[in-house]
Amino acid sequence: MRSNGRNSDQLRPVTLTANVNKYAEGSVFIQVGDTKVMCTATVEERVPPFMKGQGKGWVTAEYSMLPRATHSRNQRESARGKLTGRTMEIQRLIGRALRSVVDLPALGERTITLDCDVIQADGGTRTTSITGAFVAMAMAMNKLSQQNKLSTFPITDFLASVSVGVVNGTPVLDLNYDEDSKAKVDMNVVMTGAGKFVELQGTGEDSPFDREELNQLISLGELGIQEMISHQKEILGPIADKITQRSAGVKA
Amino acid sequence: MRSNGRNSDQLRPVTLTANVNKYAEGSVFIQVGDTKVMCTATVEERVPPFMKGQGKGWVTAEYSMLPRATHSRNQRESARGKLTGRTMEIQRLIGRALRSVVDLPALGERTITLDCDVIQADGGTRTTSITGAFVAMAMAMNKLSQQNKLSTFPITDFLASVSVGVVNGTPVLDLNYDEDSKAKVDMNVVMTGAGKFVELQGTGEDSPFDREELNQLISLGELGIQEMISHQKEILGPIADKITQRSAGVKA
């Protein structure tokens, strides 16, 4: 039994609130336990220089934490004058993960930027960001679709992420901060609706892990991600159907 | 009659929600119309180098906007690698304003940092930040007081801020973004509960103003600030009484 009385394969309460920003093309406020992330999607009718003239779109992400999202206050990266390695790593991960389910030519020469701002952090901020950003991105794609700017819906499958880890010798799903800080193994899993891996990042700095543990962690991850995706489907409603159809078409 | 049907001397709806952050020593989420700012107060048991050894505390502020707080997305200052002049100007203003009502020796060698993060911007983000940050600061002071770390309550008076301006030839209170962008004169007023000015910043880049207009704007500012202070008193409850007592003591 874990702190908060959760089972090892149990997620914290998940809440997704849509349209929380009056300007963004897509926005969602995601809460997973006490981790709270504001995700907005911005559509711009241009692509970065390295993508120009290819007839394809681009999806990118930025991640940040408010200074007091954590137990003690963190210096702002704007005041430091540069991003930390941790931030760069996370925002590269979010962007890469989202692009894996986007048909970039179908998006056209546009950029969708997902801003994931952590309002409060209690473990799993990067996985929560991916899960929330997917929803904001889908809403933005839907808006483009409603404006008749897209001939094909560009999202090819659902995508969500959870963290798993070995805490007190037991593989568990969705670690909060307390669990994370004493975990021997820490793994982030990103999967599609079809159950395929997009990212798998496991670290055993404090204690290497064997294949048996790896298999258990991955199974927990699959479980948690399917539950996350059902939350996404609920909030997305009819937009979810577009993804399901596109997903089926790809597989057909 | 203004957009949204407001009178020239009417504030937008004001909502203050307390304790919105589980880690900060004080926190409030302030909404003034569609302008939304998360204000947290962090207490640290040290002062900046230039204040060391003086037996006094320090109060400082940082201000930032989420990238999509506005109509079009702004580049993050962390990605730019430096703060804009506008941000620096605003956070210097917030800190200076708050310090005007703090008895720094009574605070002791501690720093209170107010983080004002604009979640959504619709005009008046700097004045809204000051009004909200005052509440977060008062909550943090109260926490220190409850921990018996203070012999005197260090807040000497209430403090709030509003914007005023001349729109379509008429002086109005609390401009939203649309009004602000067509205002000929733009002024930010910061006042204490005792009705004294702490900051007065008026700009007529597009159209200089005369003393008559100045006087009208200031009167509107006084009105709006007193209303803001009554909102502060309501959310602060018993903490407001401590401020009122200290304030009376100072005047006695």
Add this chain to the structure above:
Amino acid sequence: MRSNGRNSDQLRPVTLTANVNKYAEGSVFIQVGDTKVMCTATVEERVPPFMKGQGKGWVTAEYSMLPRATHSRNQRESARGKLTGRTMEIQRLIGRALRSVVDLPALGERTITLDCDVIQADGGTRTTSITGAFVAMAMAMNKLSQQNKLSTFPITDFLASVSVGVVNGTPVLDLNYDEDSKAKVDMNVVMTGAGKFVELQGTGEDSPFDREELNQLISLGELGIQEMISHQKEILGPIADKITQRSAGVKA
């Protein structure tokens, strides 16, 4: 009676020396007491990106202090790698103030950059910079006019600035460094030749001020600014007439 025997409404000696730089399109060396600022105006036949294609010109300012302009040496901002908030605030103020009396369409797609470099500082460097930069700008405009590049003279009125403040309980005009460092209230006033306010920035961090004090300070500011403008007229000679004519035309 103040230090140096000045009355409360008396400026320090003001000296303006024109054409002190052999390359700049306009240049003036302004001394107000021991405050000395080199002001140069540079004309460039282009506008910044955000102004392109609007058929309008731009006026901007940069402000800096030599490291030993002050009692103790300040680190260069070039060595720090970034501008301080104070510098940004001041140069934004100078640019905004100057633009308020420039007819940007009449200037055409050109940029005038005013460099205000403080050679020695003894209080009032920002107000002295504005007063001096106006003269340098007028000289540069005159040069453009003589080259037949302008169909209308683009300066619509005179503009100058002074500081006022409450020192030892008395409102005084044009504070030097010693007075400034013990002033309870500090205010910078920028006005036009027509006596209208362009900027009004009052701060009572150490002691809030009431409307009575505000009114006294503003009256002192008006007085000082009219005297500054008479110095500007003297040094500008025939160029002053062009401004006066343009100013009259605007009012007609």
Add this chain to the structure above:
Amino acid sequence: MRSNGRNSDQLRPVTLTANVNKYAEGSVFIQVGDTKVMCTATVEERVPPFMKGQGKGWVTAEYSMLPRATHSRNQRESARGKLTGRTMEIQRLIGRALRSVVDLPALGERTITLDCDVIQADGGTRTTSITGAFVAMAMAMNKLSQQNKLSTFPITDFLASVSVGVVNGTPVLDLNYDEDSKAKVDMNVVMTGAGKFVELQGTGEDSPFDREELNQLISLGELGIQEMISHQKEILGPIADKITQRSAGVKA
């Protein structure tokens, strides 16, 4: 059959040259095919601020590529003024991986910095850096040991890394640049001599992968890493014995 005629489970030729730097406490030049990395270990008798006073050592890494290590010249990060996200990610990975096999208390309050400078890049630079840096670190530890500065040899196990991926539908070991640029799945594996995972980072941005593929890739990784470790043992000679003994002791 792969380019260069390699089998899918075959490494490129591996060469390790020791003591290539006359100043460093440990140094090795590692070549894996045409990928060439200079690895040096520097011992300093201090730890970073966040580690002070804990009686433990620290191991960290920095990674860089010479500008012309690649097909076209890359701008130096020193000229850009900041590290790329890729570099930060890689050097965090190398440091974390090495620390997993170091008994930091046994190292004492010292820092070992591993510099991995890629002289020529042909795929797998991060995995090659880890494999080479381990050898340089072991040599530096041995030097400390010979100076009688350590009571226990601090390296608890061997550690090496390889890349694996899916190229043309086939899982293969140790991708060169050409293979890497067309791989659908790309994975970096870091393992200990005992065959446990320290890091597992798989990405399927272009094509998600299933558990079957994951298992095949991991098996290839295990194979390649054991071969890399045998190269490490050969070059380390008697130092390898110290690691083996320490490793056995831990398991005993």
Add this chain to the structure above:
Amino acid sequence: MRSNGRNSDQLRPVTLTANVNKYAEGSVFIQVGDTKVMCTATVEERVPPFMKGQGKGWVTAEYSMLPRATHSRNQRESARGKLTGRTMEIQRLIGRALRSVVDLPALGERTITLDCDVIQADGGTRTTSITGAFVAMAMAMNKLSQQNKLSTFPITDFLASVSVGVVNGTPVLDLNYDEDSKAKVDMNVVMTGAGKFVELQGTGEDSPFDREELNQLISLGELGIQEMISHQKEILGPIADKITQRSAGVKA
């Protein structure tokens, strides 16, 4: 015959004005033709970290040009966020040159910083800066001496600098901007009162030079420097005697 009618071995008019800054421990405004440099010396009772605890002082220099010191406006290095290579090279040269005639142990654990700010540039700004900075430094040393803080006067000899070059095939002394921009060979010479070389930096990027030309250039440099030193002696008056005595003592 050169532009301005100068002979090949003739300096431009040289003017040194002392005590031009009310705060600095030493200050001089040096004009060599139309090149004008403000030189201030600041004394601080500390040394940089790398000099601590050695019982020796330090002398360093910073160099900058006002944006409109030149024909067209240069971007400020503070706005660029970093120093140019040219600036770094020049300020390293100035500091190194001045230190060559300072007895650092006699100075004690103090730093003298020479700020050389070019108000107007017309060739030879670095050599003019050295010549002027020497005077400001001597004045600051004298002030320390008068405050009885020094047991031995720390300046061991005079020091000045001039530029020489090959223009239109003729070696000439003290190039102005026009000459400098068409010079085939450009050389800066720094010498002591005793006629020894401290720095010799010759560049023939456009046209290499032979030993014959080198000898002619050096002879011109010796001539010009002795004349510069006589200007220094005149402005320094009794302080010059202290240097002469110290210089003689060293040689005795």
Add this chain to the structure above:
Amino acid sequence: MRSNGRNSDQLRPVTLTANVNKYAEGSVFIQVGDTKVMCTATVEERVPPFMKGQGKGWVTAEYSMLPRATHSRNQRESARGKLTGRTMEIQRLIGRALRSVVDLPALGERTITLDCDVIQADGGTRTTSITGAFVAMAMAMNKLSQQNKLSTFPITDFLASVSVGVVNGTPVLDLNYDEDSKAKVDMNVVMTGAGKFVELQGTGEDSPFDREELNQLISLGELGIQEMISHQKEILGPIADKITQRSAGVKA
């Protein structure tokens, strides 16, 4: 007799290894004693903005040291976020020196970038870089020539560099680190095959030097440079003949 038993006019052993990089258009690994520098030449079919449209090419250089090229580890300039003054000075010197023997119009609108990365430093890294970079540049020019992209071979003469200095009162050639750190005078000489000076940079910070010493140092420099050039000719083989022919043609 010097450390290592060298005579005062004797170079350390010099080794040049060509084609050490599989991607660069020219590459050489140069060893002068224990100083080792990797030099690569990169050809790009564009010129920097300030050279555009002039029908001329550009040659530039970058210089860096691996962190552990020296006795103690140096912080990377990429981690510091900016280049040191020393690095800027050196890379400006290398570029300027190389350009002096390149016919830029004959190169056409191309840039050749010479990267000089010091793998191990034992004195003379800047002079060794120049000598090595010349060879890499010649190889890149030859490649362009073989691709029929050049109508005239653009290298007009050989170019090499050595350091000389006064150590223990004796002028010596090619100082290693130990000698350099105790040298009273330090001079870098860059000369052409025709025996003309391109750069001469002598510094006597610790002890000024007279004309007699200068002459001796220059003679040693000439000697060393001619020997360096014979090493260049040997490694360049037939490419050396092209330079010799071009050089003769220029003189004819």
